[in-house]
Amino acid sequence: MFEILNFAIPILFVGLIASGLATAMHKNKKLSFLSNTIMLLLVLAFGIYYSAFSISFNAVSLYHVYPFSSFLLVLFSLALLIVNAAALHLDEKYAKFGTMLPILSVGILSVGMASSLLTIIVSIELMTVPTILLIAFSGKQFAEPATKLFLMAAISIAVLAFAITLVFPYDSSLSLSQAASGNMGSQYFLVLALVLLVASLGTEAALFPFDLWIPDVYQGSPHSVSPLLAGVNKKVAFVALIEIAFVVFSGQKAEISLVFEVLAILTMFFGNLGAMAQTNVKRMLAYSSISQAGYIMVGLAAFSVFGLEASLFQIFAHSFMIIGAFVLAGFLSMEGLDTINDYSGLYRRSGFLAFSLTVMMLSMAGIPGLIGFVGKFLLFSSAISSGLIALAFIGIINSFLSIYYYGRLIGNVYSSRSHKTMHVPKTVYFPILAAVVIIIVFGVYPAPLMYLAHSAAASLFSVI
Amino acid sequence: MLTLLVIFPLLAASFLALLTYGKEKYTGPIVLAGSLITSLLIAYASFSSYGKIQELGWFGISGYTFHITTQLLPLNIILVMLIGIITPLILLYSMGYIDSKMERPRFFFEMGIFASAMLLFAISGNFITMFIAWEMLGITSYLLIGFWYHKEHAPYAARKSISTIIIGDFSMLAAMLIIWSSYHTFSFSAILAAHSTVYLPIAMLLVLIACFTKSAQFPFHEWLADAMEGPTPVSAFLHSSTMVKAGVFLVLVLSPLFFKAGLSELILSIGMISVVLGASNAISSHHIKKILAYSTIEDLGLMFVAIGLHAIIAAVLFFIVQAFYKAVLFMSAGSIMRANNEEEDIYKLYGSSRRKSLYVPMLIGVVSIAGIFPLSGFFGKAAIDTAASSNIFAYAILVIIDFATSAYIFRWMFIHSRKNSKAHQSNYAQIPRSMICAGAITSALVILAAVVFFYISGFLSYYGYSASLPLSLLDSIIETVAVALGIALSYKLFVLAKPTGAIKTRLYYALFNSVLVNAAYSYIANAIMYFAEGINVLDELIYGFFASGGEGIVAISNKLRLIVTGDTNNYLIAFVAGIILIILLLLV
Amino acid sequence: MLPIIFLMLAILGIGGLVAALAGSYSRSKLTAILFSAVALLIASYMVLGALTSPGFLGSTESLPYIGQFGIYLSFTITQFGVVLVLLASIVSFAASVAVSTKFEDNRNLYPLILLFEFSAIGLFVSANLFLFYIFWDVGVVASYFLISAFGKGENKHAANTFLIYSIFASAVLLFGIMLIYFYTPVHSFDIGYIASHSFEIPADIQGMIFTLFFIAFMVKMPIFPFHSWIANAYSEAPTQGSMLISGVLSKFGAYGMLLLFTVFAFSSEFAKYAFVIGAISSFYAAFVVMRQKDLKRIAAYSSMLESGIILVGISSLNVFGIAGALYLMLAHGLVMALMFAVIGGIEISYGSRNITMLKGIVKDSVGSAYSFLVGTFASTGIPLTAGFVADVLIFIGAIKTYGLYGAIPIFSIMLLGFYMYYAVNKSFLSTKESSQSIAKLPRQMAFTYAIAMAAIFIFGIFPYLVTALFGI
Known part of the structure; x- marks a missing residue:
């Protein structure tokens, strides 16, 4: 009805880039924050609007709007809003962050809407390069993580491009849906393309064994960037993986399922076992986010609408859990609390932070009443419903293993060493509160989010 | 009239006793009054509810109802009468005996509950009612034996008694549930009327074990001697009409079932062993109350012997007469100890013959327990001897025991009725009047109890036992001779020889074999504790097993951490290796 | 009809929030006492309703929750549920009244008690396994915080051990629940539906489901060999925590076991193994107790013993055994509440729980000493305390099913x-030597004793309150 609304998103993208460039010039912290926030809020509004009415249309040949993309618009814009707000405190200068964030947001936000392989590559690039810059510009001590991320990203994007060229000969275009229809069965090249695709996207999506850099980078990055990396960039890689694997390689169901299954198991074990031995909270969170990637893979391995729904739900859930956790850990790191032992008695410093951290950890551990439980429940259910009982069992055992380190952290938070109370600034308070609210609300009443995830998953499958 | 109601005055008075802190002088009278009302009600109920079985639904489940059943058949009437007569006397005695004000409410409360429990036991008509009373008896006796918390051995004695008794309690529980599962009823009358089932022997064996623990029969008899740590009224009560009588009584009530289950030989032999052990320890002990306690073990053994010989009427007769003379003996013992500063060693007790109002009742008791015609004890013993005359082995032992009994009981009396030595002054004037009074009344009852002999078989004809109680002249003469010899021996050794202490010869240790039994108990207890120690080691192993499982995982984790070296080259190698592995995976 | 379960859960939820926000210790405590008293009244009303009006048992309340899985917020009142709800509310009420030395920042305790009560009651009335699992885990988390007690270093190890065992049980349970859902003909979490279709689950999956559930419930009850967490958890937790965990949380497992054997018909073929395990567990616990010196550990292992007996009752699979097991859950919950309250009181009065140190408690703390005695009587099943009828029913059931072997666990x-x-006798009723009392027993503790003892005697003297639920 309002044709112009179909172009709202590109227009907003332009607005975002403008906001970023403007920040680069005026360097006014507040103004920049405000313009970024407004732009993201507008994207969020459209995302909600599209989702609520299940709107679908093909705007241009490079992107299309359908429930899958709308779901991701909501997710990513919301996540970016929180990251952006938290950066106000976590990054003292904010100017560079305020410049880069809107630009990389465009990449992040467009990946879900991609209707072409080209869009996917471009959006990933658009996301990765500013992120690397953001880390690198934050100071000399961040050269190492920036280099590591740069190397891994470069390799992964090269491999991705190579994978796409392998698919290309079988396909008249780079369009996702046509790639799906033109796909000709299990040729070796196709399988090789699949493997390379998994490897390249698995690098950013934190799949073992492509994820060894993750702990270093997540831990070493500036506090404002870690939430972005773990909560958003990783999820973008997942979305790309989902789009390509499920749409382009829909004929390779058996192979995908097998590969994903193995990767899921390896990743879960690596993440959980790795996290147990950690003493630094940020590093532990990095490992934990690896294990969560493993859980997400369980749903993908199920290769069904239900499985995809579960994965999308978990992607949503984990975004907010890990963003909240990294914001919290970043804030505390700025206050001088880095290791798990430093956290003892946190409860006496700030009841709010202790409570929030508890909620996030319990949610990640999969305690009912919190969003993480619903995610895991859906994931393992989907595995069982696809007949992958062993995978579901391994997932549940991993979920049990994870309680060791989550519980240890919580136990420390409530140990009785008394300290002076700690002031929590608003820019930290509200992002964390937002994450906690999302975790609790969708944990207690997950039906609406499940509905969105379900229609998103179904819409992706209907593209095939 | 609802038979159950007879208990309530006493029960209510007992609870009232708890409220008398601060006004302790009312405690005794209140409970005594309650007990007297109960006694009157008992007398009334024995006529009005004679032969009646009354059921009250307690709870039901899926079509089955569990009842609180009371019955007043002749045996029940005998026991309630005994309790009804003896309880007020003991309470009267206690009013003088318990002189510490602080202890009085607690003592009378526990005594009242104890008596109420025994009454409930006496009128119970099914297993579950009986078991309630049975357990109440167990725990109240436990509390009463350990009544004096400040004494060194009282808590130990209480624990010993409860530890023995709960063996019986749980055997009884198991037995009655096995019985219910076969008969679908707890009712005594229904079970007695039913055909026997496969489980009956094992169930009755368990019941018998329970009765042996309660009635202090071998090998569960030692607790009764230690129970002497309790206040004397408790001992008097415990040994006459309550607690230890419960086991015998239950065997009497259920005797057809035991016979059906083929357990009469077992009852006879355990009874015999207990008789011998009781008598031998009574001969050698020199603790004024323990002698009486071992004598009780012997008495109860005699009852079991009679039951084992199927001489139910003789057993019942002895059951009745024993109650009175044991009560009077214990009351006297308590008074004598009171006059001698609560001294317990008979060789340090003197002058019980000085106060005639104490001495005469005691003498009546002693003569009765020794079995001298025409006092009640004679009839009881002679009846049992007569019943045993067909079994020459049993008969021989019983005659020896008659001899031994009169020997040790006169020893008991001779020693503490010596004249005061110079070093030791006893004060018989300080014995409260109520204690003397209770003893005197009881001794009168000992004399009167002889009458029971003439009516007992008629009274018990309800059960269809053989019509009369046989009492042969020959057996009576043999019994009397044995008793006379015993008295003579005792007189020679303990009056003429003027002993000053126990002579600890080998014979003494052979007779005083309770030491051995106690050693066996602690051996068993230690064995259990060693086993428990072993289980605890196992427990730690299990804990360690799971803990080391956890540690193993953490160890893996520590190793795994090492592959994340921080060196990007390694990450790239892993990247390539990953690709190769996935390809291999797909190729395989 | 009044949606009584929703009402009750709402009251507890609101109570928890109010207690959390109450601001001060005394206001928080008062809130907890008030709300748990209201819950106790509602629970009593439920029992009365179940006894008097025939349609009350089995009445269901539901609200749509997650449409995609056909999950409703549905609650139903069963015989099992109503009794256990009463237990949970009595113990929670007693725990709210009690005081303890351990919570130095006591304010947090009361929201936790109400949260725990909320989860327990929700669990006992859940009509589907999904809700069952949710309440189960919420209960675990609440208990974890009750044990860790906001501080006190030595609690941390116990709390972590507890958490790891519990989450293991939860994980296993969750897997079982998911398997059931996907292998019932029409995917369903509804307990009633599963009960009538359990035989349509493939045979190998049946075995798997049974094993998973059985292990989960074994951990929670606890049953040998998954019991290692109790000793530390019960002994390190503050008084209120021990009361709730041993009194109510362990009933989660027992209740689950009850459901497993009554709802899933295929469980019957495994019953004999359950019987053997229950018997072994109870003897094992009895021997472990014998070397314990810490009163709380004694109580903990005695609780394990009773769990074994409960399993024996359930595994007999007849109305006596089942009703008896339910009764013992109630009785044992109350007894444990009393025992741990008394031990807490002794700890306040003497600063120790070690029986080799404690002597002559009856001298200075008459109330504690006799309450402990009552607890001893009740835990050994003396008649007229609640445990007696439970034992009678359980062993009748066991003997009916397993013959004379059934009597052995007695x-x-x-x-x-x-x-x-x-x-x-060592520590309470002998005053030859006596320990020095350092503090007078707070009056609230005396009330706590009284509440627990009153309940123990009420259910001992009027057993039909429970047995009538199984038909007179």
Whole structure:
């Protein structure tokens, strides 16, 4: 009805880039924050609007709007809003962050809407390069993580491009849906393309064994960037993986399922076992986010609408859990609390932070009443419903293993060493509160989010 | 009239006793009054509810109802009468005996509950009612034996008694549930009327074990001697009409079932062993109350012997007469100890013959327990001897025991009725009047109890036992001779020889074999504790097993951490290796 | 009809929030007492309703929750549920009244008690396995915080051990629940539906489901060999925590076991193994108790013993055994509440729980000493305390199913009795020497004792309150 609304998103993208460039010039912290926030809020509004009415249309040949993309618009814009707000405190200068964030947001936000392989590559690039810059510009001590991320990203994007060229000969275009229809069965090249695709996207999506850099980078990055990396960039890689694997390689169901299954198991074990031995909270969170990637893979391995729904739900859930956790850990790191032992008695410093951290950890551990439980429940259910009982069992055992380190952290938070109370600034308070609210609300009443995830998953499958 | 109601005055008075802190002088009278009302009600109920079985639904489940059943058949009437007569006397005695004000409410409360429990036991008509009373008896006796918390051995004695008794309690529980599962009823009358089932022997064996623990029969008899740590009224009560009588009584009530289950030989032999052990320890002990306690073990053994010989009427007769003379003996013992500063060693007790109002009742008791015609004890013993005359082995032992009994009981009396030595002054004037009074009344009852002999078989004809109680002249003469010899021996050794202490010869240790039994108990207890120690080691192993499982995982984790070296080259190698592995995976 | 369960859960939820926000210790405590008293009244009303009006049992309340899985917020009142709800509300009420030395920042305790009560009651009335699992885990988390007690270093190890065991059980349970859902003909979490279709689950999956559930419930009850968490958890938790965990949380497992054997018909073929395990567990616990010196550990292992007996009752699979097991859950919950309250009181009065140190408690703390004695009586199943009828029913059931073997576990209680009376005589009822009392027993603790003892005697003297639920 309002044709112009179909172009709202590109227009907003332009607005975002403008906001970023403007920040680069005026360097006014507040103004920049405000313009970024407004732009993201507008994207969020459209995302909600599209989702609520299940709107679908093909705007241009490079992107299309359908429930899958709308779901991701909501997710990513919301996540970016929180990251952006938290950066106000976590990054003292904010100017560079305020410049880069809107630009990389465009990449992040467009990946879900991609209707072409080209869009996917471009959006990933658009996301990765500013992120690397953001880390690198934050100071000399961040050269190492920036280099590591740069190397891994470069390799992964090269491999991705190579994978796409392998698919290309079988396909008249780079369009996702046509790639799906033109796909000709299990040729070796196709399988090789699949493997390379998994490897390249698995690098950013934190799949073992492509994820060894993750702990270093997540831990070493500036506090404002870690939430972005773990909560958003990783999820973008997942979305790309989902789009390509499920749409382009829909004929390779058996192979995908097998590969994903193995990767899921390896990743879960690596993440959980790795996290147990950690003493630094940020590093532990990095490992934990690896294990969560493993859980997400369980749903993908199920290769069904239900499985995809579960994965999308978990992607949503984990975004907010890990963003909240990294914001919290970043804030505390700025206050001088880095290791798990430093956290003892946190409860006496700030009841709010202790409570929030508890909620996030319990949610990640999969305690009912919190969003993480619903995610895991859906994931393992989907595995069982696809007949992958062993995978579901391994997932549940991993979920049990994870309680060791989550519980240890919580136990420390409530140990009785008394300290002076700690002031929590608003820019930290509200992002964390937002994450906690999302975790609790969708944990207690997950039906609406499940509905969105379900229609998103179904819409992706209907593209095939 | 609802038979159950007879208990309530006493029960209510007992609870009232708890409220008398601060006004302790009312405690005794209140409970005594309650007990007297109960006694009157008992007398009334024995006529009005004679032969009646009354059921009250307690709870039901899926079509089955569990009842609180009371019955007043002749045996029940005998026991309630005994309790009804003896309880007020003991309470009267206690009013003088318990002189510490602080202890009085607690003592009378526990005594009242104890008596109420025994009454409930006496009128119970099914297993579950009986078991309630049975357990109440167990725990109240436990509390009463350990009544004096400040004494060194009282808590130990209480624990010993409860530890023995709960063996019986749980055997009884198991037995009655096995019985219910076969008969679908707890009712005594229904079970007695039913055909026997496969489980009956094992169930009755368990019941018998329970009765042996309660009635202090071998090998569960030692607790009764230690129970002497309790206040004397408790001992008097415990040994006459309550607690230890419960086991015998239950065997009497259920005797057809035991016979059906083929357990009469077992009852006879355990009874015999207990008789011998009781008598031998009574001969050698020199603790004024323990002698009486071992004598009780012997008495109860005699009852079991009679039951084992199927001489139910003789057993019942002895059951009745024993109650009175044991009560009077214990009351006297308590008074004598009171006059001698609560001294317990008979060789340090003197002058019980000085106060005639104490001495005469005691003498009546002693003569009765020794079995001298025409006092009640004679009839009881002679009846049992007569019943045993067909079994020459049993008969021989019983005659020896008659001899031994009169020997040790006169020893008991001779020693503490010596004249005061110079070093030791006893004060018989300080014995409260109520204690003397209770003893005197009881001794009168000992004399009167002889009458029971003439009516007992008629009274018990309800059960269809053989019509009369046989009492042969020959057996009576043999019994009397044995008793006379015993008295003579005792007189020679303990009056003429003027002993000053126990002579600890080998014979003494052979007779005083309770030491051995106690050693066996602690051996068993230690064995259990060693086993428990072993289980605890196992427990730690299990804990360690799971803990080391956890540690193993953490160890893996520590190793795994090492592959994340921080060196990007390694990450790239892993990247390539990953690709190769996935390809291999797909190729395989 | 009034949606009584929703009402009750809402009241507890609101109570929890109010207590959390109450601001001060005394206001928080008052809130907890008030709300748990209201819950107790509602629970009593439920029992009365179940006894008097025939349609009350089995009445269901539901609200749509997650449409995609056909999950409703549906609650139903069963015989099992109503009794256990009453237990949970009595113990929670008693725990709210109690005081403890351990919570120095006591304010947090009361929201936790109400949260725990909320989860327990929700669990016992859940009509589907999904809600069952949710309440189960919420209960675990609440208990974890009750044990860790906001501080006190030594609690941390116990709390972590507890958490790891519990989450293991939860994980296993969750897997079982998911398997059931996907292998019932029409995917469903509804307990009623599963009950009538359990045989349509493939045979190998049946075995798997049974094993998973059985292990999960074994951990929670606890049953040998998954019991290692109790000793530390019960002994390190503050008084209120021990009361709730041993009194109510362990009933989560027992209730689950009850559901497993009554709802899933295929469980019957495994019943005999359950019987053997239950019997072994109870004897094992009886022997472990004998070397314990810490009163809380004694109580903990005696609780394990009773769990074994409960399993024996359930595994007999007849109305006596089942009703008896339910009754014992109630009785044992109350007894444990009393025992741990008394031990807490002794800790306040003497600063120790070790029976080798404690002497002559009856001298200065008459109330504590006699309450402990009552607890001893009740835990050995003396008639007229609640445990007696439970034991009678359980062993009738066991003997009916397993013959004379069924009577054997009775003697494990006897072994417990030996040691309990030993402890009583050693530390309580002998005043030859006596320990120095450092503080007077707070009046609130006396109330706590009274509440627990009153309940123990009420259910001992009027057993039809429970048995009538199974038909007179």
